[in-house]
Amino acid sequence: MAIAVIQEDISVRDQVSAEEWKARVDLACAYRLIAHYYVSDLTYNHLSVRAPGEDGAILIKPYDIMFEEVTASNLLKYDYDGNPITAGAPKLKGGGLIIHAGLLKERTDINVVFHTHTEANMGVSSQKWGLLTVNQHAMRFHNRIAYHAFKGFEFNLFMRDPLLKDIEGYKVALLRNHGSLVLGDTIPEAFVMHHFLEFACRGQIAALSAGYENLNFPDEDACKFAANQVAKEGEGLVGGKDWPACLRMAERLFPDFKD
Numbered sequence: 001m002a003i004a005v006i007q008e009d010i011s012v013r014d015q016v017s018a019e020e021w022k023a024r025v026d027l028a029c030a031y032r033l034i035a036h037y038y039v040s041d042l043t044y045n046h047l048s049v050r051a052p053g054e055d056g057a058i059l060i061k062p063y064d065i066m067f068e069e070v071t072a073s074n075l076l077k078y079d080y081d082g083n084p085i086t087a088g089a090p091k092l093k094g095g096g097l098i099i100h101a102g103l104l105k106e107r108t109d110i111n112v113v114f115h116t117h118t119e120a121n122m123g124v125s126s127q128k129w130g131l132l133t134v135n136q137h138a139m140r141f142h143n144r145i146a147y148h149a150f151k152g153f154e155f156n157l158f159m160r161d162p163l164l165k166d167i168e169g170y171k172v173a174l175l176r177n178h179g180s181l182v183l184g185d186t187i188p189e190a191f192v193m194h195h196f197l198e199f200a201c202r203g204q205i206a207a208l209s210a211g212y213e214n215l216n217f218p219d220e221d222a223c224k225f226a227a228n229q230v231a232k233e234g235e236g237l238v239g240g241k242d243w244p245a246c247l248r249m250a251e252r253l254f255p256d257f258k259d
Contacts, residue, residue, distance in 0.1 A: 006086045012073040019052035020059075024072035026187040027059060028257040029250040030114075033191070035067035036253065038118045038198050042066065045179075048100040049187055050111045056080050058104050060096055062089070071259045080105040098154040099163065103183065106164055110171065110183040112190040117179035120201035125174040127204075134215055135203035137196045139226035146170035150177040172197060188239025191246065 006015055013021055027049050039045060043064050051057035059075045061067070077085040080101045082092030092101060100113045124131055131138055131145055148166040151159060167173045172193060173181040180197055184190030207215055218226075250257050 006077055017053055020054075021072065023049050023052050023187070024059060024075050025258050026247075027075060028070050028072045029247055030187055030191045031061060031067040031070035032250050032254045032257045033246055034114075034116065034194070037195075038120075039067055039116050041117045044095075045116050046096050046100055046113075047115075047190075048096070048104065048113045050104055051077055056105075057085055058101055060092070060100055063092075063094070063096060068254075071257055073259055093155075095154045098157065098160050099181070102160040102164065107183065110185060112184040112187050114182040114184075114190045114194050115179065116194065118198060118201070120198055120205055121174065121180040122178065123205050124201040125179060126177050127208075130174060131197075131200060132204050132207075132215070133217060133223045134207045135200060136226065137200035137203060139218075139223055140193075140196050140230045141172055141200065142223045142227040144170065144172060144227065146173040148173055148175045148181075150175065186239060188243035188246075192239055192242050195242075 006012060012024070016024070027047060030047050034047070043066055045067070046060050047067075048058050048060040051059050056079050057077055058080070059077055061070045062074065062076055065074070076089045078089070078092045078096075078101060079085060082097040082101055084091060095115060099115055103110070103113050125147075130147060131141055133139055133142055146167040146169075148163055151162065154163075167181065167183075171183045175181055180194070180201075182190050182194040182197060184193060
C-alpha cells in the first residue's frame, strides 16, 4: 500500500483516515496518562503503534519532547527503516529505531510497543530474582515475562536481533538494569498491561523493605491458577472497562491531547 507523506501546512486530521486519527488520539492519551502516573524521564522513552491501514508505517512521538507534550497531531510517522513519512521530521534513531521500529517490523503478532524507565521497573529489572509473585498484580505475569540482559544503550542496529530473540513469544519483558517493555495488539491492552506491571513492581519494591527473608509467597499452584484466571477472563488485560475511563480522565486533565 502506498504511503502518503504528511504535509506540515495542512491539519494532520484532514490528511489521515478516521482509523489513524483514533489511533493517534489513543496513543496521545497513553503518553499523557503514563506521564501523569509513572514516567518523568525527560524526553526519553517512547510508545508506538502501527499506522492503521498502512503497511510498514509506525506512529511515535518526536525524540525531543516529553510525554506530557504529546498530542494526536504532533506524533510522527516513520517507515520501519526510520525514514520519515511526516514532512520535516528527522530520521528515526536510537530506541525508536532499534526497539520500536524493529519490533513492529518483525513481530507481526503485535501492533503496539511501550518502552519505559520508571523507578519501580528499573528497580525490579536490576534485582537478580526479577519479578516476584508477592502481590496479585504480579500473578498476571507468572511464567509470562521475558528478560533481556543489558548490553549497552540501544544505539546500534546489531543490538536488535538479541532483543528479538530474548522476547520471542512474549508480550512483557524486563530489560535488565534498564526498564520495561510491553507489547500489545491494541493501545488499551498495552496501557493496561503496563499499568499492572508498574504496580506489581512498586508492590515488590515496597515488600522488600522488610527484607527478602520476610516475604510471604503464595504456593506455585495458587500462582498458576491466578495467572490462568486472568488469561481466561482476559478483559482486564485488553482495556475492558478501564480504557474508556482513561480517556475520560485525559479529557479532564489534558484536553489538548486530542488536538
